Amino acid sequence: MKSKEIAKDLFYVGVNDRQKSLFENLWPLPAGVSYNSYLMIDQKTALFDTVDICYADIFLKKIAALLDGRKLDYLIVNHMEPDHSGSIRMLKEQYPDLKIVGNAQTFKMLEGFHGIAEGLHEVKEGDTLDLGRRKLQFLMAPMVHWPEVMFTIDLTDHILFSADAFGTFGALSGNVIDTEMNADAFIQDSIRYYSNIVGKYGNPVQRALKKVKDFEISTICTLHGPVWRERIPEMLSLYERLSRYEAEDGVTIAYGSMYGNTEQMAEAIALSLSEHGVRNIAMHNTLKSHASYILSDIFRYRGLIIGSPTYSNQIYPDIESLLSKIEIREVKNRYFGCFGSFSWAGAAVKRMGAFAERMNWETVGAPVEQRQGTIAERFDDCWALGAAMAGKVAG
DSSP, rough: OOOOEEETTTTOOOOOEOSOSSEEEEEEEEETTEOOOOOEEEESEEEEOOOOOHHHHHHHHHHHHTTTOOOEEEEEEEEOHHHTTTTTTHHHHHSOOOEEEEEEHHHHHHHHHHHOOEEEEEEOOOOEEEEESSSEEEOTTTSSSTOOOOEEEEETTTEEEOTTTTTOOOOOOOOOOGGSOHHHHHHHHHHHHIIIIITTTHHHHHHHHHHHTTTTHHHOOOOSOOBSSSSSHHHHHHHHHHHTTOOOOEOOOOOOOSSSHHHHHHHHHHHHHHTTTTOEEEETTTSSSSSHHHHHHHHHHHEEEEEEEEEETTTTTHHHHHHHHHTTTTTTTTTTEEEEEEOOOOOOHHHHHHHHHHHHHHEOSEEEEEEOHHHHHHHHHHHHHHHHHHHHHHO
């Protein structure tokens, strides 16, 4: 069984999952996902994280083939989420003398998930571990995006093992390192990955980035997606921007519509945005677009306009759900506009205004609300809302 060599005596032993349709049973995986793990063979041997339990058999065979009779000395646990720690118990059964390396938070979860409380080697911020030629150093990165997360840096070859940070959705198709592939699709999906998985934790990401900047990094071995080498500056810049909630010029329009009236308002606003110079317009019908893609565009673009009909004197349920997801992620620094329709009593527009106040966003233009099918009477108001937003984001 052949494994990809990432650097001298460092091998990729991860697996691809093209079966799962939803990541965390929430986020669509049209191109699958990879669970990455890495085996370092030195005077001492070290494995960096494991894989989902569904793929443990394949995973363990890869490790055994590379070790070729040698023992496995260390398992470095950078992240305890089950898609990365699921195979730990089986690994420990196969290599009973294995030392598991992690921090105090790691070991609480290790006992909780797997009942393992012995054979542990605890590390703290800045601690090191010698493998022979290589020397590892450990950096704590709590809440990127779980409390036990840590980064490991190979000080010899300048390799960062970054847990879920810099990860992406998408299985690997033979190529593992970004220098061997066209990684554009992975770069784009890394925004969706960040927005949905890491997006709430901007401040912890900022703290982790500051630590990483103190080191020379030649390679980033993340737990999902490609190994980054030539596109490291791009990924670091992307995380710097996203964690500060900085955005590109552009507008996301998200709307729900039962009978097409709210949708026609959205079309009028989009036309106005275009006519007033906005090039980047992402438009989503929440009944068709999965929330993960809408959130990705909300993280990406500075302007957000949301439309909702009134439903049982509330915001339309799909829109209410989207607003909750935005609020959970504490997205900052967006320009906000809203519109909606109603049949006999309007409430959605007022409630969306209260949402913008809670988010401390700047409301742009006058909210637009139409009764029944009166789009002709409200067209100028929709046009004005688009023009006002364009004035904020068109350059």
